[in-house]
Amino acid sequence: MIISRRGAPVGAGGGTPDAAPPGPADRTRRDLARGLRACALAALAPALAAFRPAHPRPGTGFDVTHGGRRIRGVRTSGSGAFEDGRWHVTVDGRPLHLMRRADGTWLSMVDHYCSYPTPLEAARAAVDVLGPGVRLRAAQAADRHEGGMHDVRA
Amino acid sequence: MTYVRKDAATLTGTEKRRFVNALLEVKRRGEYDEFVRMHIAYNAADGERGLRAAHMTPSFLPWHRRLLLDLENALRRVDSSVTIPYWDWTRDRTTTSAPWTADLMGGNGRRSDRQVTTGPFAHREGNWPIRVGVTDEGFLTRDLGRRSDPIDLPTKSDLDWALKDPAYDVSPWDSTVARGFRNKLEGWGPGRGRASWRNHNRVHRWVGGAMLGAAAVNDPVFWLHHAFVDLQWHRWQRRHRRAAYLPAAPPARDDAQHGRVVARHEKLPPWDVTPGELEDVGRIYRYA
Numbered sequence: 001m002i003i004s005r006r007g008a009p010v011g012a013g014g015g016t017p018d019a020a021p022p023g024p025a026d027r028t029r030r031d032l033a034r035g036l037r038a039c040a041l042a043a044l045a046p047a048l049a050a051f052r053p054a055h056p057r058p059g060t061g062f063d064v065t066h067g068g069r070r071i072r073g074v075r076t077s078g079s080g081a082f083e084d085g086r087w088h089v090t091v092d093g094r095p096l097h098l099m100r101r102a103d104g105t106w107l108s109m110v111d112h113y114c115s116y117p118t119p120l121e122a123a124r125a126a127v128d129v130l131g132p133g134v135r136l137r138a139a140q141a142a143d144r145h146e147g148g149m150h151d152v153r154a
Numbered sequence: 155m156t157y158v159r160k161d162a163a164t165l166t167g168t169e170k171r172r173f174v175n176a177l178l179e180v181k182r183r184g185e186y187d188e189f190v191r192m193h194i195a196y197n198a199a200d201g202e203r204g205l206r207a208a209h210m211t212p213s214f215l216p217w218h219r220r221l222l223l224d225l226e227n228a229l230r231r232v233d234s235s236v237t238i239p240y241w242d243w244t245r246d247r248t249t250t251s252a253p254w255t256a257d258l259m260g261g262n263g264r265r266s267d268r269q270v271t272t273g274p275f276a277h278r279e280g281n282w283p284i285r286v287g288v289t290d291e292g293f294l295t296r297d298l299g300r301r302s303d304p305i306d307l308p309t310k311s312d313l314d315w316a317l318k319d320p321a322y323d324v325s326p327w328d329s330t331v332a333r334g335f336r337n338k339l340e341g342w343g344p345g346r347g348r349a350s351w352r353n354h355n356r357v358h359r360w361v362g363g364a365m366l367g368a369a370a371v372n373d374p375v376f377w378l379h380h381a382f383v384d385l386q387w388h389r390w391q392r393r394h395r396r397a398a399y400l401p402a403a404p405p406a407r408d409d410a411q412h413g414r415v416v417a418r419h420e421k422l423p424p425w426d427v428t429p430g431e432l433e434d435v436g437r438i439y440r441y442a
Contacts, residue, residue, distance in 0.1 A: 097288075100201030101210070102328045103344070109197065109288040109368040113341070113355040129297075129366055131267045135290045 062120050069130070071123045087119045091127060094136035098122055110136070159385075160442045162239040162378055163252035169239075170257050174274045176229040176236045177374055178281045185228050189221065190286040190371040192424070197368045200328035205414055207423050210329040212322070212400060213416040214340050215387045216432040218380050220425055223438070225377060237439065240381035243357055244310040249298040259375050261298075268295040268363050275374060287369040294373060295363030307360050308353045313339075316353055317390050322400045327415045335390050339383065354383050385441045391433070399429045 061074045073089040089096045097109045098119055105115035110126035130136075165173070180186045196208035196217070208217045222238055229236045239253070246252045253259040260273015270293070275282040277293035284292055299305065316338035323334040329342035341355030351359050357379050358365050364372040365379075391397070399418045405411040416422050418430040 097197075099197060099199035101342075102200040102326070102330045104201065107199065109194070111366055112197070112368045112370070113358040113366065114351050115342075129362070130289060131291060131295060133267075137288060137290050 064120070066124050067127045067130075069127045071120065071127060073119050073123065075119075089119055089123050091123065091130075091136055094138060096123055096126055096136055156437060157237050157439050158442045159237045159381055159439055160239050162241050162258060163246055164442075165239055165258070167257065169235075172233050173229070173236050173239065174258065176232040178274065179232045180225075180228045181282060187286045189225055190369055192221070193371045194286070194288070194368045200330070200414075203414075205416070205423070206328075207416055209340070210342060211415050212327050212336055213422055213429050214336055215384070216399070216422055216427075216429040219384050219387070219432050219435065220422065220427060222377060222380055222384060223435075226439075238377050238381045240385055240441070241375065241378035242382055243307045243360075243379070244313060247307050253375060253378055254298065259378070261296075263294075263296040263298075263363055265301070268297050270294040270296055270363075284364070284369075284372050287364070287372055288367045296365070296373065297362030299360060300362055305356070305360055308341075308356050312353055312356075313386060317386065317393060320394050320397060322390075322397055324400070325405075325409075326411050327401060327405075328411070335394075339386055339390075354379075388441060399433055 061072075063070070063072045065071070069091050070093070071089070071091055073087055076086050076088070087098055089098055099107050099109075101107065101115045103115075105117055106119050106122035107113075107115040108122050108126040111122070111129055114125070116122040116125055160169070177186070193208070198204055198206045198209070200206060200210040207213050211217075226236075226238050229238070241253050249262050254261050256273045258273070260270050260275050263270050270276050271278065275294050277283075282294055284294060316335055319333060319335045319338055321334045323336040324331050329337065329340075330344075331337045332344075339353050341352035343350040343352055358370060361373065361375060361379075364370060365376065370376050401415065401417045402419075404413075404417040404420060405415065416429060419428050421427070422429055422432070
């Protein structure tokens with residue numbers, strides 16, 4: 001990935017002159033490095049994932065241990081623009097509801113204000129912010145009022 | 155009569171006490187958890203089918219404005235002197251400044267399990283059980299500034315970058331738009347790196363814990379944060395007097411966003427109100 005001096009991936013802002021937010025002078029190189037690590041080192045994730053033995057058939061599912069938690073994801077087939085696949089992801093056996101952004105990235109009910117390139121990265125990020133011993137609720141709260149689906153279609 | 159929403163850093167001791175007591179009473183009555191449920195339920199993202207009312211959508215601002223009004227009404231039924239204060243995170247930027255004091259929001263979560271142990275919402279006080287959420291923690295959690303990998307709150311120039319955009323929102327009206335006040339304020343960037351969480355989103359991340367998830371309403375600072383976001387809409391309107399909420403009309407049938415966003419004069423679920431009707435609330439409240 002080519003990084004501009006401001007830290008935004010080059011070309012990431014859609015090309016308009018003010019597409020990137022200002023880079024205040026008080027933000028240091030260290031902040032920049034942290035920021036890039038954070039939401040998404042994830043940019044490298046698809047490439048790295050291909051080398052993980054725990055990722056048997058790329059794109060069809062995963063079963064990994066991360067931070068002492070078992071993360072499993074199963075992709076099933078679908079049809080139509082929003083249904084070329086659907087993911088059912090669990091953390092220690094409890095369902096983790098994932099949502100998909102229009103740019104193709106993923107977010108979860110646990111880490112809801114940031115998105116990641118793959119369902120697995122979104123699930124890892126959710127695990128990273130779960131407190132020790134904390135589990136997902138068996139039923140992740142209320143019914144959905146929008147969209148009307150409980151599984152996310154990819 | 156119009157009431158005034160004040161900067162949390164300027165509240166008197168009495169104002170803070172009455173706001174906190176009203177929150178605790180709304181919680182005790184069971185009304186508060188309905189707000190948590192509603193925010194969780196409205197979690198639709200823009201890569202999925204269906205209408206988006208609350209996030210990644212033009213109605214992000216009116217939806218949260220109306221949510222705040224509903225909470226404020228519940229608070230004012232308890233104590234008519236109470237209004238929702240706002241947290242100016244461009245000024246109060248440390249983990250010990252307003253509103254993180256023991257007489258208002260309480261402080262950071264402890265390191266071991268991120269449990270908030272100070273202030274009126276600390277678990278041991280017994281008044282703020284977490285019953286509705288995405289995880290099974292029974293207590294309020296925070297990780298201010300993200301201790302394991304620190305980040306900063308958005309700055310005044312970050313906000314100004316959003317405020318100077320003359321368009322309220324632009325097609326395709328989602329989290330991918332690089333122009334438009336709404337998404338620059340909501341804070342969805344191109345999906346990776348620090349650019350992917352700006353302004354509003356970045357503040358949720360900075361507070362961490364409950365505020366990071368769909369059940370963010372469990373942390374009462376949600377309201378102080380969103381009151382400040384709401385104030386930005388008002389500031390943007392003053393700066394761009396001839397601009398208005400967009401889209402003005404629903405996207406056409408052949409538009410991929412048809413049926414997925416709320417136009418200016420369409421009903422904003424779950425309420426019987428339109429974004430247009432929520433653009434000017436000057437008769438209800440103003441900001442000090």
